[in-house]
Amino acid sequence: MERSTTKRLQAFNRRALEYLAKRGTDDDVENLTDEELVEAIYDIYPKDAILSMQFGRNIPRIDNEEGSLINDVPLYFTRTSIDVLPIDLHWFYVFWSISPSQKAELLSKDINTKLMLRITDTKDNSLKSDRFILFDTECTFEESERSIYIEKNIYNLTMELVAIQKGKEKVIAKSYTYDFVQPLITEKKLSKKANTLLFAPLLNRDNNLVVNNQIISEYYDKINEDNE
Amino acid sequence: MKKGYVNIVLHAHLPYIRHLDDETVFEEEWFYEAMCESYMPLVRMLFKARDEKLKFHITLVLSPTLVEMIKDRANCKGFVEYLDKHIELGEKELKRLEGNDEFYRVAEDTLNLYKAARNEVVNKYGEKLINALIGLQESGYVEIITSVAAHTFLPIYESRPSLVKAEIATANSVHFTTFKDYSKGLWLPDCGYYPRLDEILKKNAIESQYFFVSPVSFALAKNNIKRGVYAPVKTTSGMYVFAFETSLMNLVTSSIDGYPGDDDYREFYRDIGYDLPLSYIGEYVPDAEKRGFTGYKYYSVSGKKEDKKVYNKDKAMAKVDMHSSHFVDSIEARVKEVGPLIDQDPVINLAFDAELLGHWWKEGIDWLYSVIKKIDANDNLSLITSSDYIKIYPDAEKASLARSALTLNTYASPYLDGSNNKIQRVIFNAIDKVEDITARYYNDKNPVRLRYIKQAVKEMLLATSSDWLQIMHNNTSPIYAERKIEEHLQSINKIYDLLSYGKGDTSWLVRQEKKYPLFDAIDYHTFTNK
Numbered sequence: 017m018e019r020s021t022t023k024r025l026q027a028f029n030r031r032a033l034e035y036l037a038k039r040g041t042d043d044d045v046e047n048l049t050d051e052e053l054v055e056a057i058y059d060i061y062p063k064d065a066i067l068s069m070q071f072g073r074n075i076p077r078i079d080n081e082e083g084s085l086i087n088d089v090p091l092y093f094t095r096t097s098i099d100v101l102p103i104d105l106h107w108f109y110v111f112w113s114i115s116p117s118q119k120a121e122l123l124s125k126d127i128n129t130k131l132m133l134r135i136t137d138t139k140d141n142s143l144k145s146d147r148f149i150l151f152d153t154e155c156t157f158e159e160s161e162r163s164i165y166i167e168k169n170i171y172n173l174t175m176e177l178v179a180i181q182k183g184k185e186k187v188i189a190k191s192y193t194y195d196f197v198q199p200l201i202t203e204k205k206l207s208k209k210a211n212t213l214l215f216a217p218l219l220n221r222d223n224n225l226v227v228n229n230q231i232i233s234e235y236y237d238k239i240n241e242d243n244e
Numbered sequence: 245m246k247k248g249y250v251n252i253v254l255h256a257h258l259p260y261i262r263h264l265d266d267e268t269v270f271e272e273e274w275f276y277e278a279m280c281e282s283y284m285p286l287v288r289m290l291f292k293a294r295d296e297k298l299k300f301h302i303t304l305v306l307s308p309t310l311v312e313m314i315k316d317r318a319n320c321k322g323f324v325e326y327l328d329k330h331i332e333l334g335e336k337e338l339k340r341l342e343g344n345d346e347f348y349r350v351a352e353d354t355l356n357l358y359k360a361a362r363n364e365v366v367n368k369y370g371e372k373l374i375n376a377l378i379g380l381q382e383s384g385y386v387e388i389i390t391s392v393a394a395h396t397f398l399p400i401y402e403s404r405p406s407l408v409k410a411e412i413a414t415a416n417s418v419h420f421t422t423f424k425d426y427s428k429g430l431w432l433p434d435c436g437y438y439p440r441l442d443e444i445l446k447k448n449a450i451e452s453q454y455f456f457v458s459p460v461s462f463a464l465a466k467n468n469i470k471r472g473v474y475a476p477v478k479t480t481s482g483m484y485v486f487a488f489e490t491s492l493m494n495l496v497t498s499s500i501d502g503y504p505g506d507d508d509y510r511e512f513y514r515d516i517g518y519d520l521p522l523s524y525i526g527e528y529v530p531d532a533e534k535r536g537f538t539g540y541k542y543y544s545v546s547g548k549k550e551d552k553k554v555y556n557k558d559k560a561m562a563k564v565d566m567h568s569s570h571f572v573d574s575i576e577a578r579v580k581e582v583g584p585l586i587d588q589d590p591v592i593n594l595a596f597d598a599e600l601l602g603h604w605w606k607e608g609i610d611w612l613y614s615v616i617k618k619i620d621a622n623d624n625l626s627l628i629t630s631s632d633y634i635k636i637y638p639d640a641e642k643a644s645l646a647r648s649a650l651t652l653n654t655y656a657s658p659y660l661d662g663s664n665n666k667i668q669r670v671i672f673n674a675i676d677k678v679e680d681i682t683a684r685y686y687n688d689k690n691p692v693r694l695r696y697i698k699q700a701v702k703e704m705l706l707a708t709s710s711d712w713l714q715i716m717h718n719n720t721s722p723i724y725a726e727r728k729i730e731e732h733l734q735s736i737n738k739i740y741d742l743l744s745y746g747k748g749d750t751s752w753l754v755r756q757e758k759k760y761p762l763f764d765a766i767d768y769h770t771f772t773n774k
């Protein structure tokens with residue numbers, strides 16, 4: 017081993033060494049000493065790659081690999097909760113947790129308790145209007161996250177974690193409600209002028225929309241049709 | 245023809261990076277490169293335009309983390325060392341290139357850039373770089389505004405308003421303590437907006453009147469906005485909102501056919517750090533054992549790697565002239581098109597990353613100077629800030645804007661893809677912990693405990709920086725980004741444990757405070773749902 021590369025690896029903390037070693041060995045890296053981890057890394061990577069591994073730069077990630085440093089941050093403070101994050105017009109990332117005591121309680125009452133993710137919306141822009149179920153999707157106690165696709169354009173999205181015991185439903189966690197303002201495109205006939213004033217920044221040099229957004233495309237087409 | 249107002253906003257931001265005692269981390273170079281190649285030449289150019297009595301008003305966004313780094317004397321010292329090293333390399337290069345006129349001229353130009361920066365830092369500003377920016381603000385030609393404390397992409401944390409409030413209030417404090425005035429406007433990172441965010445901004449950003457959004461927010465607003473993106477609207481909370489003219493911005497920023505990709509401009513990626521022997525450049529790159537950028541780049545964009553032509557400044561400047569004319573002509577054409585459609589003089593809002601100008605696109609600052617000059621000479625156009633436009637036209641249409649981000653197709657996809665979405669679970673958990681302790685000790689008077697809470701809030705803000713998510717998304721330095729988030733969250737865990745169950749560890753606290761000497765004016769009371 018050359019001094020420069022060994023020195024480089026010794027600058028890494030334990031978790032980083034484990035992270036690097038995990039990618040190429042079947043050994044249980046947690047049980048290896050620091051020196052053994054360094055040895056393992058030498059077996060996995062060429063020297064140039066090790067030289068490029070200064071912390072903070074150029075350690076490439078392999079897609080979907082496990083071993084993120086973040087997984088080592090203890091969560092404790094676990095409560096039953098559900099959080100939804102809108103990614104784009106149709107995709108939502110949802111993650112949830114059930115506190116150990118609630119999980120024990122649910123399963124002690126009924127070992128066959130089922131879990132469900134419930135996605136709800138309202139019928140218009142108003143947060144006060146009636147809420148309805150968009151769809152339910154079953155999940156398990158082992159799961160804790162999903163990426164959910166919703167095809168329909170939505171107004172006010174809420175997700176709930178529902179426990180079903182002996183046919184009875186109980187909402188055990190409810191997310192924040194997201195407000196998706198929707199343009200009132202069906203109610204107004206917009207002029208060509210509006211098209212220029214609102215959509216010019218969204219067109220490329222060939223006058224095509226640069227935004228891959230279904231609502232914008234529909235809206236833009238409708239204004240063009242209205243003015244033909 | 246109606247007059248057209250041109251509202252140019254330059255956005256300067258870097259994540260908070262400070263590893264002065266850790267020789268294995270080199271990310272401070274990002275700061276030094278941006279200072280030398282973008283921020284200082286930009287300040288120089290704007291003072292020059294003022295001295296030439298050009299009529300211009302421009303907005304400069306300085307993110308709070310960048311302001312804190314610029315104010316940090318230790319960073320200034322590091323910057324001078326960086327410049328000395330690059331001046332030494334430049335002088336070696338001039339000797340090496342004697343007799344080779346084409347290359348010599350390019351090396352000399354680069355060397356002069358480092359020398360000019362060093363002279364200003366040491367002799368003009370006495371190693372207080374922030375004075376350059378304060379001077380710019382005081383000149384009256386530049387309106388400096390703030391962003392969000394740690395450049396957090398706010399829509400992700402819509403359901404945690406405590407964090408959003410603390411981000412805004414802290415940014416405002418940093419701006420006030422630095423510039424002795426409240427920021428008149430706000431820059432939302434990536435222009436991430438969600439319905440009713442304006443209400444939080446209004447309550448927590450004292451005296452801020454305006455912010456910016458993507459044109460998607462206007463196009464999909466609940467009501468039809470009659471003046472389109474060519475005038476601001478007013479939200480129900482009373483804030484003015486300006487939307488960007490992204491199609492004109494694309495003339496510069498498009499990765500396919502933007503101006504910076506022209507053959508005659510300087511090629512960023514071809515650097516002697518990759519062309520000359522490691523034994524020669526080793527002591528001038530961040531890590532002596534690995535190749536890296538030195539700043540000495542002798543080729544133009546032209547051709548593929550092997551056939552690139554030597555950079556020719558005269559040819560590049562001719563293109564600057566051509567591209568600035570094209571840009572100003574395009575703005576004028578848009579004003580001619582939209583002017584007759586609305587009942588007031590239109591404003592064209594344009595934003596560019598400050599680091600694009602000078603650092604990535606070497607000629608970018610010359611281009612901007614040329615744009616300023618051409619607008620000054622154009623009777624139909626005038627450069628203006630958002631504040632001044634609002635003064636002329638205080639009556640704006642009311643609007644309920646849609647959620648959007650400057651990344652047009654998305655609400656948040658670069659920040660929530662498979663590379664980084666799992667992190668949100670631990671971040672949300674930490675936010676809940678910080679909310680818990682700020683609520684528990686809201687009226688506490690114990691000075692040491694208050695330092696712990698303040699530190700927890702600071703670490704929470706830094707953990708949510710959009711830069712870490714962006715770095716993971718781009719797969720540039722994902723380990724570094726995860727390490728930063730992990731460090732902040734572990735600190736929050738430690739503070740939570742200390743306050744909840746254990747005795748204090750003041751030596752750890754002092755170390756942590758010294759490690760992150762920023763956001764002094766943080767008010768932990770803002771980090772609550774009260």
